[in-house]
Amino acid sequence: MRIAVYIPLLLSLLAPLGVRPLAERCEPRLATWLLTASAFVLGTATTISLGLLAITGLIRFPEPAGLGHWSAHTAQRDDPAELSVALVAGLLLGAAVLMAARMLWRRARTLATAALEAACMPAEDGLVVIEDEAPNAFAIPGLPGRVVVSTGMLHTLDETERHILLAHERAHLTAHHYAFVALTQLGAAANPLLRPLATAVTYTIERWADENAAIATGDRERVARTVGKAALAAHNVPARTPGAALGILGRRTPLAAAGPVPRRVAALLAPPFGRHPVLAAATATVLAAVTLSTAEAAHDLHVLLETVGAR
Structure with missing residues (x-):
């Protein structure tokens, strides 16, 4: 566990460096x-790593060690992790579990x-039209899901642009985009x-x-104009969509200096x-390294527990 548990x-510190290339250069x-x-693999792996480090700290104390018939004295001597590191890992683990549970x-x-x-x-055919002069459009996941469009948005767009908007929103539902958002x-x-x-x-x-609508x-070019037109129409409209909704306007949090x-x-x-x-290959390599290092760290802890239990 000297190295593998920290990988x-x-x-996770380096992962944000790959966000921009993936989002801006790769097929969406x-x-x-x-x-x-x-996000899911790294989040899971870091939580496991914190748990492994926290366990190495617990078995140094007689009471927790006694529950597993381990020798606290041997653990204090053979454990490669510093006690301070294990204690910090335990605190971070508690925070991670609480935040993940709250989010779920x-x-x-x-x-x-x-x-x-x-x-x-x-x-009608999964489409709900609401009487609202404010231009708005979004998808609500469900069984079945619904595409909700305001009359204000329908009046803003011509017939072709409405078809583009509906294709965009239905793509959110058919591809289950809410699941990707939830996992990340x-x-x-x-x-x-x-x-x-x-x-x-x-x-x-x-x-x-957008690409589904273009297909x-x-x-x-018409899809690009529709996205821009819808965004301009809704620029001064307060967000009133449900928390789980996915809209043609996208989130207002920018990834970089330019807006989405x-x-x-x-x-x-x-x-x-x-x-x-x-x-794609670089990302797969990183995820494989994370998975293998987590498995190696878990094996190292297993060996440590066998060692402190055998004396």
Whole structure:
């Protein structure tokens, strides 16, 4: 455990450096999968690493060691981790578990509320039109989900643009984008260093839906104009969408200096991104290293426990 247990923690520090290349150079569906997997795996691995370190601290004290028939004296002598490190890891582990549990509870409650709200909405082909002059459009996940569009947004867009908007929102539902957001938020709750990955996923799912709309209509430039037009129309409208909703306007938290909508428009006006195998391979390598190092650290702890229990 001298090195392996710290590798997930170290890679969590470096992970935000790969966010911008993945979000801006990689095909959005693949980027979403890679970012989500990275956030979830790193969040899980760092939590396990903190737990392993915390256990090495607990077995140094007679009372916890006695529960497992381990020798506290031997643990104090043979444990490679410093007691101060183990104690800090225990505190961080407690905070990570509490934050992850809080996030899961809030997310589950929000999704349940959204699903109930969607099921109660009268809809035609999954579309709900609400009487509201404020331009707005969003998708509510559920069984089935609903696309909600205000009359103000319908009056703002022409017929082709409405078709683009509906294709965008339905892409959120059919691809289950809320699940990607939830998993990355869970990883970021357990490890705050991963918050840039969660922020990036709220952007890449919008890009994913944009590309689906472009495929459905066959006109990337028209989709770009629709995204920009909808954003301008709703610029001064306060956000009133449910917490679980996914909208054509995207989240208002920028990943970089430029806001998400201008970057989405620029991406649509450029040729479609490729899969970028180098970035995909690099991400897969990092996740494999994290998984293997976590398994190695767990094995090292098992060996340590056998050692302190055998004397």
